[in-house]
Amino acid sequence: MENDIPPFRIGFGYDTHRLVTGRKLMLGGVEIPFEKGLLGHSDADVLLHAVCDALLGALNLRDIGFHFPDTDPRYKNADSRLLLKDTFQLVKQKGYALVNMDATIIAEQPKINPHIPAMQQVIAPLLESRPDCISIKATTHERTDAVGQGESMIAQAVVLLYQRQNERT
Ligand code: MG
DSSP states (O other): OGGGSOSEEEEEEEEEEEEEETSOEEETTEEEOOSEEEOSSSOOOHHHHHHHHHHHHHTTOOOHHHHSOTTOGGGTTOOHHHHHHHHHHHHHHTTEEEEEEEEEEEOSSSOOGGGHHHHHHHHHHHTTSOGGGEEEEEEOOTTOHHHHTTSEEEEEEEEEEEEOGGGOO
16 A cells, blocks of 8 residues: 555645734745835745745645744744755655645735746745746735735645655655
8 A cells, every 4th residue: 555655745834924014025035125024033934934834744744833943043033045945955855856836925915926936036946946836826815804904914835746766665
């Protein structure tokens, strides 16, 4: 039975952060000009955190808070690109590589779409992939709830991983 399992693993990640004044807005590893930024122990890049959790979830490796605890001063204002890079090293150590990822950012403002190509260019090399395998979409919450009132953002991501040929038994 074990050998019948196809060499693919899917993972899902979800994250949310509050939007506050006095912080720069980092999304998908890209600094976006805006009057508010996301609040968190690290740079609070909600998209990259969701991608980290998707990668970890795919391999049943717990979650981002377990690997990069917000009680650890090393991660104060941490660049989430480095957290994603470290997370992908765990994926590689397990013998897996990325097929593709697909993510949605939910934010009322600012406009996300103009920044998506830059995010793809940042994320693809961190996952040793290509920009056309890194799908990022954006939507709003139609002015309902906290996201819709501009108080927070949400990101969701799924990844598909494949086991490298030489790791298969
Ligand atoms: Mg987070």
